[in-house]
Amino acid sequence: MSLLRYLLIAGLLVVISLPLSGCEQAGERQKMKIGYMNCNSEAETRARFLPLTAYLSHYTGIDFEAVPVDTHEFAERYAQGEFALTHSNSLLYVQLKFDHELQLLAAEKRGNFGSRSAGTIIARKGSGIEKLTDLKGKRMVFGPMMAPTGYLAQYDLMLRSGIDPERDLAYYAIPSGSFKHEKLVYGVYFGAFDVAAAPLLDLEVMTREGKITADDFVILGQSPLVPYCTFGAAAKLVPAVVEKVRRALLELTPETTVDIAGERVKVLKSAWIDGFEALRDADYDVVRDMARRVNMPPYQEY
Amino acid sequence: MNWRDRHLWLVILAGGVFGVLGVMLSVWGNPANSGICVSCFLENSVGALGFHDNDRMQYLRPELPGFVLGATVSALIGREFVARGGGAPLPRIVAGILLMIGCAIFIGCPIKLFLRLSAGDLTALAGVAGLICGVWIGLQGLGHGVSFGQPLKERGTGWITPLFFLALLAAFFVRPGFLLFSERGSASLHAPWFLSLGAGLVLGGLAQRTRFCITGGIRDGLILGRRAPLLWGGIAFIISAFLFSILVGRFNVGWLGQPGAHLETVWNFTGMLLVGIVSALIGGCPLRQLIKSGEGDTDAGLVVIGMLIGAALVQAWGITATAAGVPSDGKIAVLTGLALTVLSMLLFRERETE
Amino acid sequence: MFVDRYDRLLWAVFILLLIAIATTTAYSLQGSAYVTQHNDRNLARKMIERARLDYLADLYAPVTAALESGDYSHALLALGEVQRSFPDEAYGQVLKGVILSKMGAIDAALESLAAGIKRDGNYIDRNGSLSYRETVAALVVNQLPLYAARVANDAGDTIALTSKRHLHYLQSRLAGGCE
Numbered sequence: 001m002s003l004l005r006y007l008l009i010a011g012l013l014v015v016i017s018l019p020l021s022g023c024e025q026a027g028e029r030q031k032m033k034i035g036y037m038n039c040n041s042e043a044e045t046r047a048r049f050l051p052l053t054a055y056l057s058h059y060t061g062i063d064f065e066a067v068p069v070d071t072h073e074f075a076e077r078y079a080q081g082e083f084a085l086t087h088s089n090s091l092l093y094v095q096l097k098f099d100h101e102l103q104l105l106a107a108e109k110r111g112n113f114g115s116r117s118a119g120t121i122i123a124r125k126g127s128g129i130e131k132l133t134d135l136k137g138k139r140m141v142f143g144p145m146m147a148p149t150g151y152l153a154q155y156d157l158m159l160r161s162g163i164d165p166e167r168d169l170a171y172y173a174i175p176s177g178s179f180k181h182e183k184l185v186y187g188v189y190f191g192a193f194d195v196a197a198a199p200l201l202d203l204e205v206m207t208r209e210g211k212i213t214a215d216d217f218v219i220l221g222q223s224p225l226v227p228y229c230t231f232g233a234a235a236k237l238v239p240a241v242v243e244k245v246r247r248a249l250l251e252l253t254p255e256t257t258v259d260i261a262g263e264r265v266k267v268l269k270s271a272w273i274d275g276f277e278a279l280r281d282a283d284y285d286v287v288r289d290m291a292r293r294v295n296m297p298p299y300q301e302y
Numbered sequence: 303m304n305w306r307d308r309h310l311w312l313v314i315l316a317g318g319v320f321g322v323l324g325v326m327l328s329v330w331g332n333p334a335n336s337g338i339c340v341s342c343f344l345e346n347s348v349g350a351l352g353f354h355d356n357d358r359m360q361y362l363r364p365e366l367p368g369f370v371l372g373a374t375v376s377a378l379i380g381r382e383f384v385a386r387g388g389g390a391p392l393p394r395i396v397a398g399i400l401l402m403i404g405c406a407i408f409i410g411c412p413i414k415l416f417l418r419l420s421a422g423d424l425t426a427l428a429g430v431a432g433l434i435c436g437v438w439i440g441l442q443g444l445g446h447g448v449s450f451g452q453p454l455k456e457r458g459t460g461w462i463t464p465l466f467f468l469a470l471l472a473a474f475f476v477r478p479g480f481l482l483f484s485e486r487g488s489a490s491l492h493a494p495w496f497l498s499l500g501a502g503l504v505l506g507g508l509a510q511r512t513r514f515c516i517t518g519g520i521r522d523g524l525i526l527g528r529r530a531p532l533l534w535g536g537i538a539f540i541i542s543a544f545l546f547s548i549l550v551g552r553f554n555v556g557w558l559g560q561p562g563a564h565l566e567t568v569w570n571f572t573g574m575l576l577v578g579i580v581s582a583l584i585g586g587c588p589l590r591q592l593i594k595s596g597e598g599d600t601d602a603g604l605v606v607i608g609m610l611i612g613a614a615l616v617q618a619w620g621i622t623a624t625a626a627g628v629p630s631d632g633k634i635a636v637l638t639g640l641a642l643t644v645l646s647m648l649l650f651r652e653r654e655t656e
Numbered sequence: 657m658f659v660d661r662y663d664r665l666l667w668a669v670f671i672l673l674l675i676a677i678a679t680t681t682a683y684s685l686q687g688s689a690y691v692t693q694h695n696d697r698n699l700a701r702k703m704i705e706r707a708r709l710d711y712l713a714d715l716y717a718p719v720t721a722a723l724e725s726g727d728y729s730h731a732l733l734a735l736g737e738v739q740r741s742f743p744d745e746a747y748g749q750v751l752k753g754v755i756l757s758k759m760g761a762i763d764a765a766l767e768s769l770a771a772g773i774k775r776d777g778n779y780i781d782r783n784g785s786l787s788y789r790e791t792v793a794a795l796v797v798n799q800l801p802l803y804a805a806r807v808a809n810d811a812g813d814t815i816a817l818t819s820k821r822h823l824h825y826l827q828s829r830l831a832g833g834c835e
Contacts, residue, residue: 112732112756114764120729200729207736214718214733222729225761250814278814446662620697630684634677641673648666653659 030062030241035069035083037092037229040178042068049087051270055258059248062241071146075099075297085245086232090287091148091296093230097281098298101235103242106249106276107283108229110201115277116225117201119153122217124188129195132161132221138194140165140172141184145296147199148287150181153223154197156290161221182206189216201228226287227279249276309512310531316508317535321542323501324417327365329550330493334561335421338365338505339414340588341405344613345622346489347470350481353614358487364495367471368502369589373510373596374464375503380511385460387600389451393646394601397584398591398608399615400576400639405588406612406622407573407636408432409562412516412587415574416536418563420543422555425563425570432571436578437520443583447652450584453601460598463606467596471499488562510597515590517581562625569628569636576639583647709785712747719751728759746775747786754791762799763815766822769795773829780829789830796827 034053038045045068053066067083074092077083079100086096087108096102107115123129129138135158142165143150151174158165165172173193175183181202188196189212200222206212231249233242252275257264268275292299304310320338327337336342349360377383405411408429410418415433419426473481474495484490492498508514514535522530547553557565564570581587584605586594591609594602616622621632657663713720715738722731732755739748749772756765769792778784780792800823806816 112736112752112764113759113761114767116761116764118729200732203729203733204736207733208740210740214722214730214737219727219729222759225759278812280810280813442662630680633680634684637673637677637680641670641677644666644670644673648657648663648670651657651663653663 031065032062032085032241033065033067033083034085034087035067035074035078037074037086037088038068038070048271051258051260051265051267052273054260055252055256055267056245056248058258059251060241060244071144074146078102084234084237086230088230088232089146089148090227090230090284091146091152091291093227093232094284094287094291095298096232097284102232103235103237104279104281104284105231105233105242105246107227107279108231109274109277110228110272111204111274113200113225113228114274115228115279117149117199117228118225119149119151119157119223120198120200120203121154121157121195121220121222122185122188122198122203123195123220124191125216125218127194127218129220130218132158132163135163135195135220136168137170139192140169140195140197141187141193142172142174142197143181143184143199144174147181148226148290149199149201149223149228150184150197152287152290152294152296153226154221155294157221157223159293182211185212185217195220223290224286226290227283230279230284231276246278250278252276307531310534313512313514313531313535314538316512316514317538317540318542319508320413320505320514321420321539321544322546323505324413324539324543325421325546325550325552327493327498327501328417328552330497331491332493332498333488333491334552335418335423336410336414336488336562337417338589339410339417340366340369340592341402341411341609341613342414342488344402344588344609345406345617346484348610348614349489349617350483352480352482353610354617356487356617357482358484359489359617360482360484361489361492362470362474362481362483363492364471364474364499365502365505366592367467367474368499368504369506369509369592370464370467370596371471372503372506372508373593374506376507376510377597382510383460383598385456385458385598385600386453387456387459387603388454389601390650391601391604393450393650394584394604395608395611396642396646397580398605398610399612400580400608400643401588401591401605402609402612402616403621403632403635403639404573404576404580406616407628407632408570408577409564409623411589412574412577412581413589416516416540417543418560420540421547422553423560423563424555424557425560425565425567428567428570429574432574433517433578434520434524435571436575436580437517437582438524438578439575440579440582441521441524443579443647443651447654448583448647448650449652450601450650453599456600459600462600463595463603506593506596509589509593513590515586515593517578517587518585518590520578521582564623564625564627566623566628569623569633572636572640573623576636576643579640579643583643705785712786715742716747716751719748719755723751723755723758726758728755731755732759744771744775746772747779748772749775750779750788754788757791757795762795763819765795766799766819766826770822770825773826777829780826782832792826793830796823796830799823800827 036045036049046066049066053064057064069077074088075095078086078096086102093102109115111117121132142154145151155165181199184196185198185202185206187193207214233245252268254266254268256267258267291297295301324337328334343363343366345359346361346363347366348354349356350362374383408415412433415426415429419430512535513532515532516536519530519532519536523533588609591602591605595606619631620629621635623632718734719731719738722734735748735752735755742748749768753765753769753772756768773780779787780789781787782789803816803820803823806813807820
C-alpha cells in the first residue's frame with residue numbers, strides 16, 4: 001500500500017470519528033449517585049449537599065445525584081449498590097471498608113480539630129459530678145449508636161476508665177428523631193439526665209452559636225481524636241473517576257461557588273464544611289481499635 | 303490691559319470658579335475654609351495610604367486625582383500634553399517637601415490662604431504678606447541667575463504621574479484593605495465623592511487651560527503689574543470666594559476663633575515665606591505642580607512626589623501647626639527649610655563671571 | 657560662590673538662619689513644651705499598648721484560666737465564645753494553636769499558630785507581650801523531624817506537607833531577622 005493510500009484512509013477515519021466522539025460527549029453523560037448520611041432529616045441533607053453535588057458534577061463531567069440515607073440503613077443500601085460514592089461518619093467508613101473494600105477519598109474538615117473530632121462526657125456545672133468515677137449510678141444519655149463521637153468514643157472511654165455502661169449506670173437512653181446531639185446536651189442542661197455523651201464538635205458549634213456557654217457544663221472526660229465525616233468510593237469504580245472526585249474535593253476552598261437555580265452559592269458554607277483533606281486509611285485505626293473494644297460493627301462478636 | 307483678550311476672561315472665569323467651588327466644597331462637607339487645600343488633601347491622602355498614623359487625617363481625597371486627571375484630559379484635548387523634564391530632580395523632591403513644611407506651619411496651601419482670608423480670617427494676612435515676600439525673594443533669585451535647569455522633551459515618562467493618580471482614584475473606589483479612613487477629625491469631613499471628584503476634574507481642566515496659580519499670579523503681578531491675566535484671575539478668585547462666603551453665611555471676620563488657624567503671626571508669615579520662595583523658584587504653587595504633572599511635566603511630578611513625602615513627614619513628625627500653635631519641631635523645620643532654600647540658591651546660581 | 661553682592665547677601669542670610677535654627681532648637685530643648693510634646697507621643701503609644709494587653713488579657717481570661725488549669729476542652733469552648741465576636745483575632749488564633757497542641761491535634765495546632773503569628777508576630781517575639789515563644793519553639797523542635805520523616809516516607813502526604821510548611825514558617829519566625 002502506498003503512503004498516499006495510508007494517509008487517505010487515516011484522514012477518512014479521523015473525519016468519521018470526529019462527529020461521533022462529539023455526539024457521545026454531548027449526549028450521554030455518566031450518571032452516578034452519592035449516598036449522604038442524614039444528620040437530622042432528608043430535606044436538610046438534600047439542601048446541605050445540593051451545591052456540593054452540583055459542584056462535583058460540574059468538575060467531573062458526571063451527573064451526580066444526592067441520595068439522603070439514614071444511618072441505620074446506610075450499609076445495607078450501599079451493599080445493594082444503590083450508590084457508588086458515600087459521605088458518612090468514620091465508623092460507617094470503617095465498616096464499609098471492611099465489608100466492601102470502600103476506597104477512601106477525603107475526610108471532611110469542620111471545627112477546631114480539622115478532619116478529626118472527639119467525644120466528651122459532660123455534666124451540668126454544679127451538679128457535683130466532677131470526674132468519670134462519679135458516673136456510677138447516674139442517668140446517662142448517649143447519641144445514636146453508630147455515632148463515633150456521640151456513642152462509640154464515650155462508650156470506649158468509659159470501658160477504659162473501668163466503668164461498664166451496661167452495669168454501672170442507673171440507666172442510659174438514646175434520644176429519638178432529629179437533632180439528637182443537641183437534645184442530649186439540653187437533656188443534661190435541663191436536668192432530664194445527669195450526664196451525656198456529647199460530640200465535642202456539637203459543643204463547639206452550640207457554644208459558637210450562643211446556644212450554650214462554656215461555663216454551663218463540666219467536661220468529665222474526652223476521647224482521643226478520631227477522623228470525622230468521610231467521603232468514600234466503591235471499589236469497582238474506575239480509578240480515573242475516583243481520582244477526579246478526590247481532586248475536586250481537595251481543591252474546594254471557602255470561595256468556591258456553584259450556580260443553583262440562578263443563584264451563586266458557596267459550596268462549603270452550604271454543606272457546613274470547612275474543607276477536605278487527604279487522610280490515610282491508617283488514620284482510621286483509632287476508630288477500628290475503639291470498635292473492637294466496644295464490640296461494634298464490623299468487629300462485633302456475639 | 304486688553305479687556306478684549308479672550309484668555310484674560312478665561313483666567314478670570316477660572317478664578318471665579320475656584321472661588322465658588324472652594325466655598326461650596328466646604329458647604330458640601332469638606333472642613334471649614336478648606337474646600338480646596340492641596341496640602342491638606344495631600345496630608346489626608348498619604349494618611350489614607352498609611353504613611354502617617356494621625357487617625358484624624360486619613361482620607362483619600364478624590365479632588366487630588368480630579369485635579370491631575372482633569373489637567374491631563376484638558377492637555378490632551380488642547381494638544382498640550384508633552385512629556386518633559388530632567389532639570390535637577392533631587393532638589394525638586396526636596397522642594398516638594400519644603401512646600402509641605404511651609405504649608406503645614408501656616409495650616410494650608412496658598413489656595414486655602416485666600417479662602418481663609420475671603421472668609422474673614424484675619425490671621426491669614428500674615429500669610430499673604432509672607433507669600434508675597436517669598437515670591438519676590440524667589441524672583442530676585444531667578445533674576446540673579448538661580449536656575450534648576452530647563453526641561454527637555456522625554457518619551458512616555460509624562461504618563462507616570464497621571465497613572466499614579468488614576469491608581470489612587472481606583473483605590474478610592476475599590477477600597478483595598480490597607481487604606482485607612484478617619485472616623486473623626488477633619489479627614490472625616492468630606493463632600494460627597496462625586497462632587498469632590500467632579501469639582502477636581504473641572505478645576506484641574508480650568509487650571510491647565512488658564513495656567514491658574516496663586517504664586518504665579520503674584521509673580522506676574524510683581525513683574526507685569528495690572529497687565530498680568532493671572533493677577534486678575536487671583537483677584538476674581540478672592541472676590542468670588544468672598545461673595546460666596548457671605549452668601550452661604552460662612553463669612554466671619556476677625557482674628558480669634560477662626561477654623562484651622564493659629565495666632566502665631568511670625569510663623570504664619572514664615573511658613574508662607576518659604577512656600578513663596580520655593581514656588582517662585584520651581585515655577586508654581588502646590589496646585590500648579592499637580593496640574594503640570596498632569597500635563598506630562600516630570601519635573602513637576604518629582605515635586606509632587608516630594609510633596610507626598612513632605613505631607614507624610616509633617617504629620618508623622620508632629621511638625622504641622624494646629625489651632626494650638628506651631629510646635630517647636632515645626633519652627634525648626636521651617637527655618638531649616640529656609641536655610642536649605644538659600645543654600646540651594648547659592649548652589650544653583652549661574653554667575654556671569656563663571 | 658562669593659562672586660558678587662548677591663552671593664554675600666545669600667551667605668549672610670544663610671548664616672542668620674543657622675543662628676536662628678540653633679537658637680530656636682536651644683530654646684525648644686530648654687522649654688518644657690518640647691519635652692511634653694514628645695513625651696505625649698510616647699506616652700500615647702505606651703497607653704495604647706497597655707490598653708491592648710489589658711483588653712486581650714480580659715477578653716481571653718476564661719480561656720487562659722482553663723488553659724493554665726489543664727482543662728483544654730473547656731478552654732477551647734471558652735475560646736469559641738470569644739471567637740464568635742472576633743473570629744480571626746491573632747491572639748485567639750495563637751491561643752487556639754497552643755490549646756490544640758496540648759490536646760495532640762498537631763496539624764490543626766500548627767495551622768492556627770501559623771495563621772495567628774502571620775497576623776501579629778508579637779506573640780512569638782523574645783520580648784513580646786503575651787508571647788508563646790517557648791511553646792512554639794518546643795513544638796517546632798519536637799515536630800519538625802517527625803513531619804520531615806513522614807514526608808520522606810510518602811511525598812504525597814499532603815497533610816504532612818502542609819504541616820511541615822507551617823513548621824518551617826514558625827522556625828523562620830523563631831530564628832528572627834529583619835521583617
